[in-house]
Amino acid sequence: MTSATQRALLGCIADDFTGATDLANMLVRGGMRTVQSIGVPASNDIVDADALVVALKSRTIPAADAVAQSLAALDWLRAQGCRQFFFKYCSTFDSTDAGNIGPVADALLDALTGERDAKAAFTIACPAFPENGRTIYRGHLFVGDVLLNESGMENHPLTPMRDANLVRVLQRQTRSKVGLVRDSSVAGGVAAVRDAFDALRDDGVRMAIADAVSDADLYVLGEACADLTLITGGSGIALGLPGNFRRAGLLMEATDAAYVPRVEGLSAVLAGSASRATLAQVAAWRESRPAFRIDPLAAARGEPVIDEALAFAQTYLDNAEPVLIYASATPEEVKDVQRRLGVNEAGHLVEHTLAEIARGLHARGVRRFVVAGGETSGAVVQALDVRTLRIGAQIEPGVPATATTGADPLALALKSGNFGSPDFFGKALRHLEGAAS
Template structure:
C-alpha cells in the first residue's frame, strides 16, 4: 500500500537541456511519471508528476549565474513538495577548473543544510558540521562511462584520451575526478571505491559515515556496472542531495517504492500524438554526432552551416530554409548541421573566438528552427546540449512530458501545450550519445508515436 502524498517526490536540476532529458528518460524507465521544465517555471502551480526535472543552460555560464539559477530551481522544486534533490551534469563531467559542478553542489548543500538526513549510526557529536554530505557519480555504464579508483573512463579510454580533451568549451584533460572536483571547491573531496560497492549497501553507508567523520563534504563514487549504480542508489535513499550523471538515477525510483510513496507505473512514458513535418538540427562537434551526420548524408538531404559565412553576413539562414522548403514540400525530412571535425572547429575558433563561435552556431540554428516551425515542422531531432537549449527556447517550449527511450540516454518527448498552443515532438540528444543511425531512428520513433 502506498502512503498518501501531495507533490512530486524527486526534484532534479540539470545543467543542460539534453542532460535533463537524459535524466528524465532514466526516471521514466524506473516507472516515475516525469515532467521536464525549460528553466524555472513562473508561479507555484502544482505539476502532476512523480519526478520534476528543471533544465538549465548553465554548464558554461559564469559561476555566480549558475549558482543563482540552481538555487532558483531548488526553491521552485521545494515549493512543489519534492523530498529529495538531484543535481545532474554530464557523464563526462564537463566543467572547467572554476566550475560549475563544485560551486553549484556547494551552494545546494548550503541551501539544504536544514533538511539533511543523517544516518542514525552517527552520534550527535559526529553529526555536528558533518550532515551536509553528497556524492558525485557521473558514471553511465550503458553508454560506456565508468569510474574506477576515481578515474573516469569512456569505454576503454581515460577521459582525457577519449576526445573530450578537444572539447571546444570544456576540454577535459584530467581523468582523476577527485582532483578535478577538488580544484572547483573548498570542500574536502573523498572517494567511495569500487571494492566498497562490491560489499553492498551497508558497506557504502559505513563509507559515507567514515567520510563525514573525516570532514569530507563531497565524495566521488566509483561505478563499473549498473549493479553498482543500483547499490549506490539504495545507499543514497537518506541523502537529501545527490549529484551525478543520469546513470545515478537508476536506483532512485525503487527507494520511493520501498517507502510506500510510489506505485509501479506501466505507462509512465506514454505521450500524446503530434502531427506535422520533421527535421534534424545538429550543432554538436562530438565524435558521435559527426558519425551520425555522415551516416545521414549517405542517402538523405543535408545542408551544412558555415559559421564563417554567417560571420561574414551571408544569407545562410535564408539559404538553409530554402533548402528545407524544397525537400519538405514532399514531406522529406532534412538535416541542417554545423557539426565539424575538431580541426575545423579550431579554425573557426581562431577566427571568431571560442565563445563567439559557439554562440553564433546556436543562434543560427535557433533562427533556422524558428523558420522551420513556420514551414510546418513539428517534430525536431536536435543534437547537442547547447543547440537543444537554443532551439527549445526559440520554439517557445516551456514544459515537456518524457516518453520512451530511443537510445540510451535519449527519450522521445512531447510538449505540454495550453489550449491554442502549438504542440511539438522532440528528441534532444547530447552530442556524445546515440547510435550511428540515431537521426533516422529518432524520426521513426517520433513518427510512430504520432500515429
C-alpha cells in the first residue's frame, strides 16, 4: 500500500476471505479498481483504489469478537475517506441464532449513524446472487429450486441453516426490528423501493430483508440504496453500486480494473469445504488427476499427515503436475469426526493441517493456489502471510483470479465452498496459469 491522492469511494467489510474476493470480483466487473486486504491494515496510508475490501475471518467466531473486528475495519475504512460502507456475508446467510450477521450489522449501523438521525439508521439485508442460484422471494431464500433448509446447508458443520425465512432468521439475531422489501416493490422500480424504505422506517424497522430473483432486481435495489450509509448482503447487491458513483460523477471508467500480473511457479489445489459443490469438484478432479485425502482422525492421533501429504505432492510437483490435497467429506463423515473430536476442534484441526500443508507447498515452489472453502481460504492466506490482493478477471461467478503484491507474488483463486462448476479446479488453474488478465 502506498500513498496516493485517490480516495476510495466504497469501503467493504467481509466476514470471510472467499466472500471478500467474491465481492471484489463484482466491483471489478462494475469497473471499480479494487484492493482487498487480509485483515485490518496496520498503516493508514491512502490506498489508490475505487473500492476497498477488508477480509476478516469472523463468520464463525464469537459474536463479540466479530463485532470488535468489524468495527476496527470500519475505523480503517473511514480513515481512508470512504463515502459508503458494505457489510458482506455469504449468499446462503451462513450464521446461527447467536450471530454473527445481526450483531455486526447492528454495531456498524450504530457506529455510522448513532442516535442523531433515525432516518439514517436503516439498512437492507440482501444475500441474493441469482447468477449462482441464490434468490429471495417473500423473504425466503432459495438455492436453485429448493429452499435454503433443503439445499444441503442444513448439514453445514458450523452454520447449519434450517430456516429459509430470512426475516425470522435475522430477527433472532438482532435487537433491531426487521422488515421486508417485497418483490412487488422491487418490480415497481427504484422510486417504489425508496417508498418502501420510507414506510419501513416509519414503522420502526432498522433492517429489511430485500426480495430479489434476478440481476435486474439487484440493479434496482443497488440504485435505491445510493443514499444509504450502510448496505449489507451478498456480493450480488454490489452489482448496482458502481453505477451510483458513476451517476454522481465520482467514478471514471477504468479499462484496467481487472488487471493482475502473471505469476510463475508450480500449482496446487487445497479443499476443506464439505459443500455439495466442492464434493463434486473433488470427485471430478480425482477421475483423472492426483489427489491426497486428509484424515482428521489420523491427524488428531498425531500421525504425520502433513508430511505424508507433502511427500505425495512432491512426486507430482517434480514433474510440474498440479495436485489436490483435500479434507472435504460427506455430511455423514463430517458428523462422525465432529462427534469424536468436537465441532470446533474438528474444524480447527482441518484448517491448521491445510494451512501447514500450504506453507510446505510454498517452500517447494508452489506459487499458484486454488483454495475451496471460506474457512480454509482464511487459514491458507494467513499461513502464507498474504496481506493484500489485486483483484482480476472472473473465473466463474463469484470467483476472480487474484494476485498478491510484493516481491514474491502468489496467484490465488479463493472459492466459497458452495460455488463453482464440477470442473472448477482445472478451469481455475488454467486461468491462473494463463494470466495476465
